[in-house]
Amino acid sequence: MTNKDYRKLIAARLDALDAEDARGREAQSVVTLDQQAVGRLSRQDALLGQSMAKAAQTRRDAQRKALRAALQRLDAGEFGYCDDCGEEITPARLALDPAVTRCISCASG
Template sequence: MPAPDLEVYRAEIHQRLEELKVEDARGKDAQKTVELDQQAVGRLSRMDALQNQAMAKAQATRRAAQRQRLMAALARIESDEFGYCSDCGEDLEPARLSVDPTIPRCMSCTRG
């Protein structure tokens, strides 16, 4: 893959990592332990708070998985393996990489 293209992908990956960092900071409060205070919060409000906490934790898990995929893509760029299928070695389709630069496999290998 030409060097200028790699720089575009590298910049996009770094931008996405920064966005994840901002989202992590926003989601920290939502993941805190829900306190049991029957004087201040009713049963339904507590249940709602617990549900919000669970959703925040699930979002954090998804962000962590996305961060891993982005870091793996950066590693592939650094080792000159980016843009090639990790299974068969064929070139990855540029249209797919432009949508998601973390894609490690071609369509043929993905389909099986």
């Protein structure tokens, strides 16, 4: 893959994260705790759903940050090299996750 291909892949992943954000906003909204409106178990389910939605948002934010860092590495000419050993990261690994910063050898310990 070329740098242009990686940029397209990263842009597509960022767009997908934005779309997931839009779908997740409602699930993160404030849960109504009016006991007359819903039973205790329904409220607990709603709170659990809200908590899971917030955790998913945190993961998406971390992915977004990692993808933006990958774009910065592309701009700096440092994309595709392991942060630990300096060797090239295989194109297949980068195609699966363009945000990776370590080769498979260093990542596996």
